[in-house]
Amino acid sequence: MDSKDNYILFVLEGQRSEPSIVKNLKNLYFNKDIIIIEAIYGTVIYHLYSKLFTNGILDYDLDFLQILKENCNSMPSELNRDNVSEIYLFFDHDAHATNASHKKILEMLQYFNNETENGKLYISYPMVEALRHSGKFNKTKMVARISDNKVYKKRVSKESLGKYIHYHKYSIKTWKFLVRQHTKRVGYLEKSIFKPLWKEISQYDIYRDEYKRYIHPKNEVLIISAFPIFLLDYFGYKKFFTKK
Numbered sequence: 001m002d003s004k005d006n007y008i009l010f011v012l013e014g015q016r017s018e019p020s021i022v023k024n025l026k027n028l029y030f031n032k033d034i035i036i037i038e039a040i041y042g043t044v045i046y047h048l049y050s051k052l053f054t055n056g057i058l059d060y061d062l063d064f065l066q067i068l069k070e071n072c073n074s075m076p077s078e079l080n081r082d083n084v085s086e087i088y089l090f091f092d093h094d095a096h097a098t099n100a101s102h103k104k105i106l107e108m109l110q111y112f113n114n115e116t117e118n119g120k121l122y123i124s125y126p127m128v129e130a131l132r133h134s135g136k137f138n139k140t141k142m143v144a145r146i147s148d149n150k151v152y153k154k155r156v157s158k159e160s161l162g163k164y165i166h167y168h169k170y171s172i173k174t175w176k177f178l179v180r181q182h183t184k185r186v187g188y189l190e191k192s193i194f195k196p197l198w199k200e201i202s203q204y205d206i207y208r209d210e211y212k213r214y215i216h217p218k219n220e221v222l223i224i225s226a227f228p229i230f231l232l233d234y235f236g237y238k239k240f241f242t243k244k
Helices: 017-029 045-052 064-071 102-111 146-159 172-191 203-218 226-235
Strands: 007-012 035-040 084-092 119-124 143-145 220-222
Touching: 007 017, 017 035, 017 172, 017 226, 045 064, 045 084, 045 102, 084 226, 102 119, 102 203, 119 203, 119 226, 143 146, 172 203, 172 220, 172 226, 203 220
Parallel strands: 007 035, 007 084, 084 119
Antiparallel strands: 143 220
16 A cells, blocks of 8 residues: 555445445446545444544544544555545444434534545435335335334335345446435425435435434434435536436
8 A cells, every 4th residue: 555645435334235335336436546445334323423422522632544443344554644535434324223312413424524534424314225225206105214223124125126126236327316316305305395406415414304304203214325415425416417
């Protein structure tokens, strides 16, 4: 590893689905000269929170990359903040976890809000399998109860169309559809109209609306995957939408 090189770091919660998704994205969207390093954290976002915050107070002296090296199996020891140009974190909402907390999510989204600084956090609602949960939009079917999170994967297996099951088989056409649909879900989340928002919306704002409309009053989430929103943020609307 050349210390002069710049790397993009993807911090992934899961050991199976997320690496498969990222491998597909790397093959389809990223130039071969761009080196993406994957760090598998292996557990929920609330555990990562406990490594950064003590009694709810952020320790600003902590070295985030060192924390990852201590908690991930796949972090190169030579990696440091000088040779990492961007950091992206992909985690599930996982509100059924015993250490889940509204306050913790808010603080994590406030801390991880810039990919060139601390990193940028993307959250899937309710979890990574939301990417497979695609098809014709229905405002009732596109909602998941938090109390059903433990059986959500089985629900996805029953309701998803076959072409979305295997992440490694996704094509440019598949991703274009997914970006369009999940962006429309975000539009529905904010405006109650299933149309894309023609403006940038932060992960903090998406969570705020999820909490206001679904999590707090109904103990539900509107099903939204982090990865299509990441693609939209990274490459822009023109790559996925043609306005008439």
